[in-house]
Amino acid sequence: MVGVAGRSKGCNTCKRRRIKCDERRPKCARCLKAGYKCAGYDRPLQVVLSTPHAAAEGKAKSSGKHTPGPLLHDQQEPNASLILAPFLPLPSKLKDDLQFAFVFQHLVWSSYASPWLQLSASGRLTALAHEAALAFSQSAFGRHHRLREIELSSAARYGRALKQLQTSLQKCNASETADLLVPVLILLMHSCSLYTTEESQVHVRGIHDLLRSCGPKPFQQEPLRAALSSTRATLVTLALIDKRRLFLEDARWREVPWSLAPVEKPAAEELVDMLVFLPGLTQDVEYQSRTTSDLLTTHLTERLVEIFQVLFRWRWAWNSRYPLAAWEEERQAPAVAGWKPAYPGISSRLLRFASPERASDVLLYNTILIMVLGLLRQLSSWVEVELAIKRAIANTQPVEAFARNTALNMPTAGITACTAAMEIARAFDYHLQPQRIQTPALYWLFPLGLAKRTLFADSAWRAFIDHMMETSRRTRGYGSEIMGGAGFGSYILRNCEMGLI
Known part of the structure; x- marks a missing residue:
């Protein structure tokens, strides 16, 4: 016989956990609520070997009567009422x-x-x-x-x-x-x-x-x-x-x-060459907050503006090197009457890239942008930060006309931490597509964690980021508060305020 199954109608996960299943389909709500992956309701195929004699003996036992058989038959054909095929050890x-x-x-x-x-x-x-x-x-x-x-x-x-x-x-x-x-x-x-x-x-x-x-x-x-x-x-x-x-x-x-x-140094590694300076600058900014030295404040502000200038030069060069790196597509809505988007505050247009590497570049670029803005905001007023940004743009914007990529935020379009965080979330959404999930990416959770913190007051974007994290089997659980050190706390600036704007 084949297809022999137990009496339980619950999902395989609840059956393994030995708890009562709510039997919702296609996925058990009890599993999802507890953070488990519901294994569905398909039962594994079992092969059971049964002999006619064993079947007859089983009927006799059920009726309470004993049916003796020939001794020779019993010796040649042992009781095989239920013989499961053995599980062979894997090499x-x-x-x-x-x-x-x-x-x-x-x-x-x-x-x-x-x-x-x-x-x-x-x-x-x-x-x-x-x-x-x-x-x-x-x-x-x-x-x-x-x-x-x-x-x-x-x-x-x-x-x-x-x-x-x-x-x-x-x-x-x-x-x-x-x-x-x-x-x-x-x-x-x-x-x-x-x-x-x-x-x-x-x-x-x-x-x-x-x-x-x-x-x-x-x-x-x-x-x-x-x-x-x-x-x-x-x-x-x-x-x-x-x-x-x-x-x-x-x-x-x-x-x-x-x-x-x-080959030439990857664009992402050029960004990391800027990122490695930020831990030391963060340390210096914290020291400045305790000493309130005007000379140190001026020095740190100039140093951060220099990083802005290097970052914007990189951005213009990147746009020249990859003029067709990104574009937008309309989000496909399901053909259901009365359907409404789950996240109405999110752009209806999907951000798409020529390659996963270009999406990783955008993630890291905006990460550095947010952090430098946060450090500048701790040192100066918002008016002074805006002046510093304009000065950095004026010193880096190329004279020659590059092909402008309108799908991405350019330095001249207005720089804020929130717009950079939104672009991080949209680029991460591209990364989670099934055909790109295998692509190497060093900076995944760190940029998204920073984006979530920056957009914390925006419930729609925060929910959108949480949804993305839980959708992918690779990142599921990393955005959860119950994950402790394994969640966003390991990737954003834990126990410190960056003064994000």
């Missing part, structure tokens, strides 16, 4: 592939860690990187599916990877130290996913020490250059949270790793 390699596939399909880390996480998973980097990747994928897979045995195996692998890392640090020279960056990054992702703050801080300190000991030169080739880009994203975000100057603002770290690249 180890197949298990690993399934767990890695889960990480690459469902976790936001896979965008942050491309391509070095994929290379580690396939064993094409060091043995230590492969061991760390196995531990991370097992942990994520086991936690998601509540498989305690896999979680314990992951913890054992994590411990072995830590011991191997300690041994390698004691034996390797300066050039070999750079190869340890990828394993340490994977171990950091592992500890962050488990919300173990102390272990995560240890790994972050280890990354600081590792980079300082080997310098920027070992990162001139791939995939270590990509790993350094991921590291810059992590360290800059943490330095902004801590309001602490970062050694990555040194010119050597901004130039040497890309000096041998066969």
Whole structure:
């Protein structure tokens, strides 16, 4: 027989949790309310082997009578009233592939860690990187599916990877130290996913020490250059949270790793070269608020205006290099009588890009714009900030006429934190399309978290951002307040006021 199912009509998730299901379709509301992914109502196919003798014996038992059969028949055909096909153990390699596939399909880390996480998973980097990747994928897979045995195996692998890392640090020279960056990054992702703050801080300190000991030169080739880009994203975000100057603002770290690249430096990396200065400036602005030094205020204002000028020059050059980078499309409304948009305050036109890389550029550009505006606002009045912006635009606007991209905000169109935050949200909406979800992106949650904070007073935009976060399987839960350190608090300037306008 096939298709044998239990008596419960509830969804598979509630059945596994052993709670009563409300049986709503297509998705159980009880699962969605509790934050679980409803697995639906389709039952797995079971194969049951049954013999005629067993069926007859089952009928006899149900009637209370015993029907004796020939002894020879009983010996040749044992009782097989219910024999389920056994579950065959999966080969180890197949298990690993399934767990890695889960990480690459469902976790936001896979965008942050491309391509070095994929290379580690396939064993094409060091043995230590492969061991760390196995531990991370097992942990994520086991936690998601509540498989305690896999979680314990992951913890054992994590411990072995830590011991191997300690041994390698004691034996390797300066050039070999750079190869340890990828394993340490994977171990950091592992500890962050488990919300173990102390272990995560240890790994972050280890990354600081590792980079300082080997310098920027070992990162001139791939995939270590990509790993350094991921590291810059992590360290800059943490330095902004801590309001602490970062050694990555040194010119050597901004130039040497890309000096041998066969192609020009990516536009996003040019933006990060500006972003690395903001932790130190944030620290200086906070110090100025305690000292109220007019000389320091003037110096910091001039420094921020300089960053504005560099940022606007980058924006004009980017527009010249990619004149057709973005456009708008009408949002398709469902053909339902009386339909109204879920978010009436949001633009009815969708923002679309020539490539995911261009969308990432726009995310990061507006992030820097918002932060510099916030720092300027702490130092000066709004009138003075407007004058500083106009001065920066006048010093950077090119004389020659570039093809204007009307789909995006240009520096001359009026600069506010709110318009920049709205453009971040619209660019993020593009990133979440299914065909682009696999694209590497280092700065996803940080820009969107900053945009949400900037638009906090606008209920329509705030709801739109929350909806986007919950729609994607990769970002679901990261915008939730109950996620604590794993939510937006890890990506926006936690415990500090930026003076956003």
